[in-house]
Amino acid sequence: MSGSPLLALEDVHIGYGWDARSVTPVVRGVDLTVAAGEVVGVAGESGCGKTTLAMAAAGLLDPPGRVTAGRILFEGADLRAMSPEQLRRLRLAEISMVFQASMNVLNPVTRVRKQFLDAMAAHGVRNEDEAIARAREMFDRVRLPQRFLDAFPHQLSGGMRQRAVIALCLVLRPKLVLLDEPTTALDVVVQRSIMQMLSELRSELGFGVVFITHDLSLLVEVADRIAIMYAGQVVEEAPAKHLYGAAGHPYTRALMSAFPPLGVARVRMEGLPGQPPDLRRLPPGCAFAPRCLQAVEGTCDAVAPPASSSEGHRVVCHLYEPKEAPVG
Amino acid sequence: MRYIIRRVLLLLLTGWAALTINFALPRLMPGSPIQVMAAKYTGRLTPSALAAIAQALGLKNKQNVFVQYWTYLGHTLTGNFGYSLSEYPTKVSTLLAQNLPWTLGLVGFATVVAFVLGTFIGAVAAWRRGSLFDSIVVPTGMMLAAMPSFWISTMAIYFLSYKLGWFPLFGGSSSGSLTSVAGLGSILSHAALPAMVLAVISLGGFMLVMRNTTVSVMSDDYVKFARAKGLRNFTVASRYAARNATLPVVTNFALALGTVVAGTIFVEYVFSYPGIANLLYIAVTSEDYPLMQAIFLVIVLAVLLANFVADMLYVVLDPRIRVGGRA
Amino acid sequence: MKGFLHNKKALAGLSIIVFFGLVALLAPLLDPYNPNDFNFMPWLGPSSAHWLGTTGQGQDELSWLLYSARDSMLIALSTAGVISVVQLLFGIFSGYTGGLTDGVLSTVTNVFLVLPGLPLLIVIDAYLPNKGTVTTVFILTITGWAWGARVLRSQAISLRDRPFMEAARMSGERRWRIVLFNVVPNMFGVLAANFFGAAVYAVLTEAGLLFLGVINVNTISWGSMLYWAQAGSAMLENKWLPMLLPGVCILLLGTGFGLLNFAVDEVADPRLRRG
Numbered sequence A: 001m002s003g004s005p006l007l008a009l010e011d012v013h014i015g016y017g018w019d020a021r022s023v024t025p026v027v028r029g030v031d032l033t034v035a036a037g038e039v040v041g042v043a044g045e046s047g048c049g050k051t052t053l054a055m056a057a058a059g060l061l062d063p064p065g066r067v068t069a070g071r072i073l074f075e076g077a078d079l080r081a082m083s084p085e086q087l088r089r090l091r092l093a094e095i096s097m098v099f100q101a102s103m104n105v106l107n108p109v110t111r112v113r114k115q116f117l118d119a120m121a122a123h124g125v126r127n128e129d130e131a132i133a134r135a136r137e138m139f140d141r142v143r144l145p146q147r148f149l150d151a152f153p154h155q156l157s158g159g160m161r162q163r164a165v166i167a168l169c170l171v172l173r174p175k176l177v178l179l180d181e182p183t184t185a186l187d188v189v190v191q192r193s194i195m196q197m198l199s200e201l202r203s204e205l206g207f208g209v210v211f212i213t214h215d216l217s218l219l220v221e222v223a224d225r226i227a228i229m230y231a232g233q234v235v236e237e238a239p240a241k242h243l244y245g246a247a248g249h250p251y252t253r254a255l256m257s258a259f260p261p262l263g264v265a266r267v268r269m270e271g272l273p274g275q276p277p278d279l280r281r282l283p284p285g286c287a288f289a290p291r292c293l294q295a296v297e298g299t300c301d302a303v304a305p306p307a308s309s310s311e312g313h314r315v316v317c318h319l320y321e322p323k324e325a326p327v328g
Numbered sequence B: 001m002r003y004i005i006r007r008v009l010l011l012l013l014t015g016w017a018a019l020t021i022n023f024a025l026p027r028l029m030p031g032s033p034i035q036v037m038a039a040k041y042t043g044r045l046t047p048s049a050l051a052a053i054a055q056a057l058g059l060k061n062k063q064n065v066f067v068q069y070w071t072y073l074g075h076t077l078t079g080n081f082g083y084s085l086s087e088y089p090t091k092v093s094t095l096l097a098q099n100l101p102w103t104l105g106l107v108g109f110a111t112v113v114a115f116v117l118g119t120f121i122g123a124v125a126a127w128r129r130g131s132l133f134d135s136i137v138v139p140t141g142m143m144l145a146a147m148p149s150f151w152i153s154t155m156a157i158y159f160l161s162y163k164l165g166w167f168p169l170f171g172g173s174s175s176g177s178l179t180s181v182a183g184l185g186s187i188l189s190h191a192a193l194p195a196m197v198l199a200v201i202s203l204g205g206f207m208l209v210m211r212n213t214t215v216s217v218m219s220d221d222y223v224k225f226a227r228a229k230g231l232r233n234f235t236v237a238s239r240y241a242a243r244n245a246t247l248p249v250v251t252n253f254a255l256a257l258g259t260v261v262a263g264t265i266f267v268e269y270v271f272s273y274p275g276i277a278n279l280l281y282i283a284v285t286s287e288d289y290p291l292m293q294a295i296f297l298v299i300v301l302a303v304l305l306a307n308f309v310a311d312m313l314y315v316v317l318d319p320r321i322r323v324g325g326r327a
Numbered sequence C: 001m002k003g004f005l006h007n008k009k010a011l012a013g014l015s016i017i018v019f020f021g022l023v024a025l026l027a028p029l030l031d032p033y034n035p036n037d038f039n040f041m042p043w044l045g046p047s048s049a050h051w052l053g054t055t056g057q058g059q060d061e062l063s064w065l066l067y068s069a070r071d072s073m074l075i076a077l078s079t080a081g082v083i084s085v086v087q088l089l090f091g092i093f094s095g096y097t098g099g100l101t102d103g104v105l106s107t108v109t110n111v112f113l114v115l116p117g118l119p120l121l122i123v124i125d126a127y128l129p130n131k132g133t134v135t136t137v138f139i140l141t142i143t144g145w146a147w148g149a150r151v152l153r154s155q156a157i158s159l160r161d162r163p164f165m166e167a168a169r170m171s172g173e174r175r176w177r178i179v180l181f182n183v184v185p186n187m188f189g190v191l192a193a194n195f196f197g198a199a200v201y202a203v204l205t206e207a208g209l210l211f212l213g214v215i216n217v218n219t220i221s222w223g224s225m226l227y228w229a230q231a232g233s234a235m236l237e238n239k240w241l242p243m244l245l246p247g248v249c250i251l252l253l254g255t256g257f258g259l260l261n262f263a264v265d266e267v268a269d270p271r272l273r274r275g
Helices: A050-057 A084-090 A112-121 A128-141 A146-150 A158-170 A188-205 A216-222 A240-245 A250-256 B002-028 B033-041 B047-056 B065-077 B092-127 B132-146 B149-163 B181-218 B221-228 B233-271 B276-285 B289-317 C002-006 C008-030 C061-097 C099-114 C117-127 C133-144 C146-160 C163-170 C175-186 C188-212 C222-231 C241-268
Strands: A007-016 A024-034 A039-043 A065-074 A095-098 A176-180 A208-213 A225-230 A233-239 A307-310 A313-316
Touching (some): A050 A095, A095 A158, A112 A158, A128 A158, A128 A188, A158 A188, A188 A216, A216 A240, A216 A250, A225 A240, A225 A250, A240 A250, B002 B065, B002 C099, B002 C117, B092 B132, B092 B181, B132 B181, B149 B233, B149 C188, B181 B233, B221 B233, B233 C117, B276 B289, B289 C117, C061 C099, C117 C133, C133 C188, C146 C188, C175 C188, C188 C222
Antiparallel strands (some): A233 A313
8 A cells, every 4th residue: 555544543642621630541542544445443342442532533522532642644634733624624525434323313303315415515515406316326325215315314213324324424425434333233134234235335435444343253354454442542453364363462362252153162251350440540551451361460560561563463462472474 | 293182182271270260269268259349349339230240250149150160161262251340340351452462562572582582692602612601691591580570670660761761661652642653652662671671581591491402402412423524513503403402492482481471460560561461460459350360361371372382383393293203 | 419519509509598598597686676666767878777778668678688588588498398299299199100190190280380370379369368478388389389290200200110110119119118219319309409499489489479569568578678669669769779689689599599409400410511
């Protein structure tokens, strides 16, 4: 891949707090890149900071959240340096975000069609016929009957609303799409069909994707690269296949074993002991150490772990030894 | 549809309740109502006049209570309110017709102004939550809502009418004619201060409700998504936030009516404005029961109508009611 | 509870109420003169003998002003108390019990909600033979209970369906115990807010009724001060102090309860907090 990446997060720190004195660090030094057309998955428990990170990447972070350090570069331009108007123009047209639980993101008192139209008008597509034609085309792609354009949101089922929102997020052909748990609130069957639809759309339209979820097994199938977040940091990042075969970080391994594959001999499941740390009172050393079964006393709980990477596989752990990457 | 039917039924039921309260109250008090009226007005009214009034109220002594009730309902629904005791032989309906237009003008104007202004200010305050504007609006709204309306009226009339002479002191108009230009001008100048005071009194409630509703709407998902779509701030504020926030405001409008009615009573009293609220006061102090009852009913009817309009408006505004469930 | 005490509105409201409460309690000690004495020259301006002057009937303004706090606090608190009990009963029986009881009770509530309060008050009062404090509390309650009852009802309904309630029912707890120990404590926030809201209503409405002269104006109260000032044409005598001060007191007391009302609301629903 040549040229500047689509999205580049450089040492991003994000905090929450209403006044400058008491800011809770939620994202602590994250580096992440997304190349054009690439699918990058971000996985972690609730509260690890992945949604906050995505909001910041989309330029949507509002007080009490604040980016306290680092750069967020979209096609080389720093979002933090942009004016509100510049950010507004990027939204939906260049970067769009599908929120978690999109059941309620549509305005209940306006018809779906109108919500497409005003989004497009805000970005220069003022000709109503053209706008409706594009909306219709998008509805076809997400396999929604066109007549639902004239309906009110409450007349659509949850799955339909999700698809309508995805259609809306793609109608202006953005270059980057952030998906925050797009299928978690839906049942498995609907989940599958939406995932399939997203894959097809991506191959047709070629946008880059940041896919956020806690379901690692899903990512392994659809992502090119995966980043694992814990307590506001990326603790492991690797091409999807590497992660599946050779996860380097104890936390990743724990996440992987939470989703046993079908058709394999039954194995005793072990939950991960403990709770994610209180971000206001982080322990010294590795943030995962209190819950890590392999933690080394004296090292893991005292010194911040180093990052080591080889062949695009980066792990932040004291115990990691970069191995030869498996073939494939 | 079911919503509409339910609301209409409720309003009809309330109307019936008001009628029955009117009927029942005088009979619940010790002593017969006729005796009370007789005691107060003997010497001022002939016995036959008293009898005629009693008749209109369905109070004929010897009749069974249900028959009285029936007569009463019949008379009321045909507008036969009988004669006013204090203004005998003027009919109650005449007095009502005389005073009602003044009140309608006053209240109509003041409520519209208060609603429009209050909702707008409330929305702006919510949109700029935490700003200087907001921190002024919230306590002001609370104070206005806590302010006794009669007190504002008296202060206003004292300072602005009496001391500064900017507005006339009392009454509805100083000119004999109501339709000439001078007459209209006089009407307006007499109405100006009461209308403004009434508007100010009602303003606080609308402002606060709109602000709080908008604040809670703004944290709703669809507002966040509207911003995520890159819509301009104004579009988000108006078409997404405010539009949804007006829904609870309209439902609260019905409750706000209570404040408006109370405010009107005080304002008309202080300004000696010739409306029906003032008439009610006169009726109560002179124990003119027929007049009192009729005015009460008229006020209730007006409130019911306003409620009905607000309910219909709600149906228009909220497609979830209008256009039912799943397609 | 701690959050409540840190809330600015709560502190402001609390200080106002405590202030008036103290004044009310200590009035007989604080009053320079017996408020009922009307031996003084009427319409005197402020002087060292009478800090706030005298009323149209020749009574000492300041004494009346201070003593009136009693009446207002008494009416406010007792009315708020009675209304709260009525609302609670309605809310619980309606919301928690459901079914036909709910249908009937909530219809009654809705009817009272729509009926305009002040006209109803005035009319009922006109028929009542004797007009004392009890009657005042009574009529205020009749017109003031409906709104809070509706709020409590929806609160009770939402509580009824929560899992912990299911658990209580399934464990065979007797219904009244469930209500008393599970439902009521959870409604406390709303109850408190409603209590203060009712207090505001009581203060303002009682003052209004006194001002109109509809209820007994011989009580020593701010509202009756305004009535007498109005009746004695204070305006024409250029004496605006008797009109201003009682009004300010009513306003302050009302605002105090109002602040507490909002504060309880804010502590319960963080979205309403500023910033």
